Amino acid sequence: MNPLRAALLLACLFATLPAAASQDTRQLDAIPMVATDAASVSAAVAIARDIPRRFAVPQPLTLDVADGAWTTDGDHAVWQLRLFSADARQLAVAVSDIRLPDGGRLSWQPIDGGTPGHDFPDHADGLWWSPFVPGAWGLLTATLPVAGRDTFALTVTTVFHAFVGEGASMAKAAGSCNVDVACPQANAWRLQQAATVRLTIANTALCSGTLVSNTANNGRPLILTANHCGITAGNARSTTALFNFERDTCGSGVGRLSDTVEGADLVGTAVEADTALIVLRSRPPAAFGARYSGWNARPTSQGAPQSGAALHHPDGDVKKISLYGTPARAVDNVQIGGLLGGFQSDAWGVRWTQGTTEQGSSGGGLFDQSGLLVGVLSGGTASCSNLDGEDYFGRLERAFSTSSAIANALDPVGNGTARLSSTSNDGGLPALSDGGGGGGGLSLLAGLAAGLWWRRRRAVAATTATSATARVPRRARST
Structure with a gap:
């Protein structure tokens, strides 16, 4: 298990879930979670704020299929992993070495259930720089035929912590004189x-x-x-x-x-x-x-x-x-x-x-x-x-x-x-x-x-x- 996993923080972190969250906390609790190191993020943000056009900081990870959890939904296997970065306005991930069996789907989504997520566009090189989702939480989900479970693979290499922007806009409001x-x-x-x-x-x-x-x-x-x-x-x-x-x-x-x-x-x-x-x-x-x-x-x-x-x-x-x-x-x-x-x-x-x-x-x-x-x-x-x-x-x-x-x-x-x-x-x-x-x-x-x-x-x-x-x-x- 990756050392960044912050299982001991679960109780206090769940207290920060938005009131509009539609997913059952008990269901989320069953999904493994990895949290970024708050001190490392804070130090990186302090530097990045002074760099023009910078809106997010990367935090390296090394996570794979073993760091998530499997469930079964009919004839489909479902793999999930949660990521968390305290105080993030938005969150994104970089995923490499993706191998999806035929009929498989990989998505990155917020956990509130009210904002659309994003699907992996099936790049031939198996690399995905995901779009951002709003908030400090993100959920990786792979849904695939049960028979293809053993062929599924990926490596989560980076989580991106956005420190500016509302929703998923990654933007500050431009000056009022702009047209x-x-x-x-x-x-x-x-x-x-x-x-x-x-x-x-x-x-x-x-x-x-x-x-x-x-x-x-x-x-x-x-x-x-x-x-x-x-x-x-x-x-x-x-x-x-x-x-x-x-x-x-x-x-x-x-x-x-x-x-x-x-x-x-x-x-x-x-x-x-x-x-x-x-x-x-x-x-x-x-x-x-x-x-x-x-x-x-x-x-x-x-x-x-x-x-x-x-x-x-x-x-x-x-x-x-x-x-x-x-x-x-x-x-x-x-x-x-x-x-x-x-x-x-x-x-x-x-x-x-x-x-x-x-x-x-x-x-x-x-x-x-x-x-x-x-x-x-x-x-x-x-x-x-x-x-x-x-x-x-x-x-x-x-x-x-x-x-x-x-x-x-x-x-x-x-x-x-x-x-x-x-x-x-x-x-x-x-x-x-x-x-x-x-x-x-x-x-x-x-x-x-x-x-x-x-x-x-x-x-x-x-x-x-x-x-x-x-x-x-x-x-x-x-x-």
Whole structure:
């Protein structure tokens, strides 16, 4: 039995069960429970609270089938294991080496009985980074034919303790100056809205991203985000894209959390433009209504974006839109974050006429007057308390020209396309139009989704036109 099991705590822990719990305490009492170490969690949370976009901390475990309990329900065997982490707002698990017999099902659910759970999507690699369930308790349940009981296997490697968020939203409320995509200001940006996603990375941090097209028009689910969000070849498998997390009514309501695609691979990065490209391991279902954003990677010599929008998930909240009405300016080597812990990016600088960005907006897409993605959010100084601040988006054209992996993925046809229109996700994808022009192209993530690595600091921008250095007073995101 794992040493983390806290059997002696059962009496006091059951006293914390919500009044609405529909499961009989006596039934729960028969299910083995493992609790995280409260001191270890507290120490980890104290550190994580100071890290931008971090909402949860991992606690390692080594549990297997022997740590749970079996019962029989007719011709089915049922295996269950409870997990508990005191004071958690939400709970998730990482499970590896999953082997389910034919007809078997593995689920992760809260114990109150009133909130839907989540089923293992039967990944071929036997690895599952589960979604979060609300509260401090979670229940793993496997239901399978009795004859397949001996072939069932799994290893629970990690429990994730979320310390912010209500329900399973993993979000704090964004500032009041942010504009919901359900508001009229977003009416002209519905396609870009449907391409914008919130990214959860390693079940601990949030960023934004955009689903983008490629020149092969093959529906490959490519997502552009910021390199400083920290997605690597090693952790990309843990990335989950959340579509349609947005309100239905301007200024009120909650977003749904069910439209997720779990698992991705890293395609390439462009450090100079703070850009990363990932590909989801499966396409978003047609029911999501997702759209593949177009992009514009033409050189800066062919003109700057004159006006447009950014879409994003500030503080991991429901999707928001920010609008700009004056031309963006090209800046090279803009300093994001502190000189010791930050990074530099070749970016578009924009100032907002409506809305702003916050921690959690990192990686969100900047769109030009034609609705095409031209950059991903690196950092800046704009906020609800500094509406005149400038934000910086790693330039797509720079990412395209410095990363062959990104360029080849966006333009697999190899025809030098630097501008591409958007498509729908309806199985029969319409032909893409090449806007022509320019050498090299990259597609940046549409929709500023929830961000991972934002920090409110100073930013120094050297303009490409004058090489003058401008001090940005307050915020920049950093790793």
